[in-house]
Amino acid sequence: MPRPISIPTLKAGEVEAIDALYQGTKDVRRRTHAQIILLAGEQGMIAPEIAGIVRTDDQTVRNWFKRWMAEGIEGFKDRPMPDAPSKVTKAYKEQALMAVRCRPRALCQPYSMWTYQRLADYMAEQTGIRVSSETLRRVLLEGGIVLSRPQHKVSSPDPDYLLKKDD
Known part of the structure; x- marks a missing residue:
């Protein structure tokens, strides 16, 4: 069983900064990370309780606790992931x-x-x-090419076809 981990109570300035991020971001992951820290730092909740609220596992919550303590609010940003080399040459x-x-x-x-x-x-x-x-x-x-569905056109070799069609 993992040992309990908690974060210290948040200071007023930290709460304001995290809340501003929580309210202002459109990035769902950053919002969830902020929510995890707010629940732990403001309400003293532990990882299993928070995991149930944010629908993740305990270890993920603990990882965010550690990242918060190490990096502060800058830790909410996702680290850049290296791109896989393109298959398309x-x-x-x-x-x-x-x-x-x-x-x-x-x-x-x-x-x-x-x-x-x-x-x-x-x-x-x-x-x-x-x-x-x-x-x-x-x-x-x-390359400037878009595949589209075929457009079926009804036609006739009859020279009066258009007149007959309108009737």
Whole structure:
């Protein structure tokens, strides 16, 4: 069982600063972090009680206690997370743009129109790189291409078709 951890009672200036952050932020995580410290420092609540209120686990609350004591209000900010390297290379983008400009049947595919998912599957077969249909949508958008649903148009070779249609 983890040993109990508590934070000292908050000073008036600390309460005002945390409350201003709590009331003013639109970032849900920062608001929750502020709430954890306010509940502990103002009301003397312990980690399990706070965890039940903010719907997290005891250890997360204890971690925020420790961070508060070490860094103060600056500790409410999330630390920057390193970005994962992108799977989508320049060559992949170029190949996707070339593929989408071709009819699927010309590339031996069993359908007549591209969808983002179909194109993602085709590109995975061709390149070995699997990306989501949303990622592929963004790649195509960068290239100025947006896939849309087909617009079905009813027409007739009859020269009087438009006149007859209006009747």
